[in-house]
Amino acid sequence: SQQGEEDPQALSIQEGENATMNCSYKTSINNLQWYRQNSGRGLVHLILIRSNEREKHSGRLRVTLDTSKKSSSLLITASRAADTASYFCASQGGSEKLVFGKGTKLTVNP
Amino acid sequence: DAGVIQSPRHEVTEMGQEVTLRCKPISGHNSLFWYRQTMMRGLELLIYFNNNVPIDDSGMPEDRFSAKMPNASFSTLKIQPSEPRDSAVYFCASAVAGFGDEQYFGPGTRLTVT
Numbered sequence: 461s462q463q464g465e466e467d468p469q470a471l472s473i474q475e476g477e478n479a480t481m482n483c484s485y486k487t488s489i490n491n492l493q494w495y496r497q498n499s500g501r502g503l504v505h506l507i508l509i510r511s512n513e514r515e516k517h518s519g520r521l522r523v524t525l526d527t528s529k530k531s532s533s534l535l536i537t538a539s540r541a542a543d544t545a546s547y548f549c550a551s552q553g554g555s556e557k558l559v560f561g562k563g564t565k566l567t568v569n570p
Numbered sequence: 571d572a573g574v575i576q577s578p579r580h581e582v583t584e585m586g587q588e589v590t591l592r593c594k595p596i597s598g599h600n601s602l603f604w605y606r607q608t609m610m611r612g613l614e615l616l617i618y619f620n621n622n623v624p625i626d627d628s629g630m631p632e633d634r635f636s637a638k639m640p641n642a643s644f645s646t647l648k649i650q651p652s653e654p655r656d657s658a659v660y661f662c663a664s665a666v667a668g669f670g671d672e673q674y675f676g677p678g679t680r681l682t683v684t
Contacts, residue, residue: 490670502574502661502675503613548613552669557626560613 466549466564474569479536481564483549484529492525492532493550493558503548506534539568574676576662582682588650591679594643595664603673604637604647605661613661619645620668652683 467482485492491510495503509516509525509532516523522535536543546563575594583589595602604616618626619639627637634653639645649656659678665671 493672495675502677503663503673505672505674508672556669557615557618557629558669558673559615562612 466547466561468564469562470565470567472567472569473539475539475541477539477568479539479543479566479568481534481547481549481566483532483534483551483561485532485549485551485559486530487551487553489527489551489553491552492523493552494521494523494532494534495548495550495560497546497548497563499545506547536566539566541568541570544568574662574664574674576660576676576679578679579677580680580682582684583652584684585653586651587683588648589652589656589681589683591647591660591662591681593645593647593662593676595645595662596674597643599664599666599674600642601665601668601671602639602645603663603665604645605663605675607659607661607678608657616647616660618669649681652681654683657681657683 465484473479489511493508494506497503507518507523509523520537525532544567546565548560548563550558550560552558577592600621602619605613607613616629617637622639637647659680661675661678663673663675665673
């Protein structure tokens with residue numbers, strides 16, 4: 461199984477602080493994706509990073525990928541209350557299906 | 571585009587009844603996925619269609635579950651007979667092409683089997 465595992469399971473921060481979430485996976489991958497899920501909603505794609513990339517930015521999001529350690533991190537800078545959600549990493553290797561982790565529940569307190 | 575559309579949004583049924591969940595993917599997307607989300611098991615892929623053809627159904631729990639995609643704009647997931655352990659949120663997602671692309675999720679169907 462190459463299921464991603466997010467760390468921590470839950471994170472509570474104050475508005476304006478940065479939030480860092482980590483993800484580990486088990487086998488080699490083609491790409492790794494991060495998704496956000498607001499309570500009671502479907503998942504929303506945030507960013508995709510390919511195995512030959514080390515870092516990617518999108519607005520206040522920064523994703524890094526270390527294939528030697530089989531890990532990725534998602535950094536949200538200057539967090540807002542609206543960033544409160546669960547964040548999932550999903551790894552994909554070869555022709556294998558996208559495998560989601562259990563998620564990190566982020567709470568940003570105003 | 572309206573995004574991925576799922577119906578119903580909520581379904582409450584009694585054990586033994588047939589349940590049919592519906593999905594309309596985003597126009598132009600060639601891949602469609604059905605997922606199930608529970609607190610215990612997280613998000614699990616049930617089945618993946620590409621160009622209306624089932625490619626990977628290894629996640630379908632048992633014969634009680636079946637999925638069809640009669641055309642590019644419609645898919646169904648059927649559970650017959652339903653059991654309480656099928657209670658979960660079922661998501662449909664679509665992508666332009668396969669697992670390597672970002673997936674667009676529908677709002678989900680919350681199924682409760684009593």
